[in-house]
Amino acid sequence: MRLRITTQVKKGKKQGVTLAQLNKTLKSTMTSGFRIGTTRLAKQTVNRMGMIIDGSRKRPKGYSGESNLVRILRESIDVNDTGSGVRVSFLDKKKLDNEAPYWRLLNYGGIHPAKGIAVPGFFGSGNRPERGGAGETFYYGRNNFVMVPQKPIEGIRYLNAGIGWLNTQWGKFSRKFNKTVKATLKQKTAAKQMFGMK
Amino acid sequence: MASWFRTPRNAELSILYYLETELSNDWSGVTLVKSFKNASKASLPVVCVELLDDNPIWREIGSHELIDVFGISIDIFATSNGQRLDLASYVRDKIKDGCVFYTHSQQSGSPQTLVRTDAGRIQVASFLEDRKVEIFDNVEGHDRFRHVISIQVRVTQ
Numbered sequence: 001m002r003l004r005i006t007t008q009v010k011k012g013k014k015q016g017v018t019l020a021q022l023n024k025t026l027k028s029t030m031t032s033g034f035r036i037g038t039t040r041l042a043k044q045t046v047n048r049m050g051m052i053i054d055g056s057r058k059r060p061k062g063y064s065g066e067s068n069l070v071r072i073l074r075e076s077i078d079v080n081d082t083g084s085g086v087r088v089s090f091l092d093k094k095k096l097d098n099e100a101p102y103w104r105l106l107n108y109g110g111i112h113p114a115k116g117i118a119v120p121g122f123f124g125s126g127n128r129p130e131r132g133g134a135g136e137t138f139y140y141g142r143n144n145f146v147m148v149p150q151k152p153i154e155g156i157r158y159l160n161a162g163i164g165w166l167n168t169q170w171g172k173f174s175r176k177f178n179k180t181v182k183a184t185l186k187q188k189t190a191a192k193q194m195f196g197m198k
Numbered sequence: 199m200a201s202w203f204r205t206p207r208n209a210e211l212s213i214l215y216y217l218e219t220e221l222s223n224d225w226s227g228v229t230l231v232k233s234f235k236n237a238s239k240a241s242l243p244v245v246c247v248e249l250l251d252d253n254p255i256w257r258e259i260g261s262h263e264l265i266d267v268f269g270i271s272i273d274i275f276a277t278s279n280g281q282r283l284d285l286a287s288y289v290r291d292k293i294k295d296g297c298v299f300y301t302h303s304q305q306s307g308s309p310q311t312l313v314r315t316d317a318g319r320i321q322v323a324s325f326l327e328d329r330k331v332e333i334f335d336n337v338e339g340h341d342r343f344r345h346v347i348s349i350q351v352r353v354t355q
Contacts, residue, residue, distance in 0.1 A: 101334075104331070104332070104333045104334070105333045105334070108273075108331050108333060108344075108346065109234050110331075110333045110337070110340070110341040110344070111238070111337065111338070111339055111340065111341055152234070152235075152238040152340070154234050154235065155234065157250050157251075157271065159327075160250050160251070160269055160271060160326065160327070160348050161250065161251050161269070163326050163327070163348075164250075164251060164253050164267075164269040164326060164348075164350055165253050167253075167324055167326060167350060168253045168255055168267055168350075172255075
């Protein structure tokens, strides 16, 4: 038996779909809804982390560019169809280790191991760092002096802020998405009952 | 006249007080501190508790009331990997059931003395992170055997 359900009217002419087609449409709508929702959440989480990273930066006045770390976090957002669902990830540790090796230190804080990770730059208008010196802005730049931070660096916990926020937002998103799924299932069940199908 | 602290500060101090009491009963030589700066100055082993942020949610649609969801970080700086695991397991076990929420007030003339009043409970809503912290390879000092437990808590009446 071939059953057709009228779902829409196009140019004054009724168009029908089979239950299998309807099922396919519903599945794809649900998957795309989930993909859109989770991708948006990943972007918002990275935005939140970016706000904390950029807000904690000490740069010359007028500098408004996005930091390297925020750029990498944005580029790390990855959306994949796994076959059974959608996988959205936004923290590529390998990429971060390669392109921003200080990302953990900035997050957790700690003692900076000078070996190999010293920061190049200068103070003021090209001054070398001096013990006890203060009052000059640090400028990051290659082929200058090498900074070796002596005091522990306090972490800004941008990961916590992002993941904590995501955790609270996820509850809202999943409740909303579950409602949509339930409504869709009801609609599907009603269609089945209407046509006496199992 | 007494001055009262707001909820985030009270929540942080309540957790500190709870862990301080528990640690002093079951461990010896563990220092409990409130901020990262103090942790780096104290001798190991150190447990550092900090309230990081608040992600409030509306109580319901149309309501003007917020439910605070505080992000708490518990950093453990140990002297060995074994001690790191033991301390982390102990702290996790103690904190999972929450603790008493106290409001704190300072009396005029003696700001160092805090007066605690039982005002509800702190409940752990979720564990966000519970892992070894590896900032770089071959780190020394405080960061060598470091662990972090991140939780989200809510205050209930």
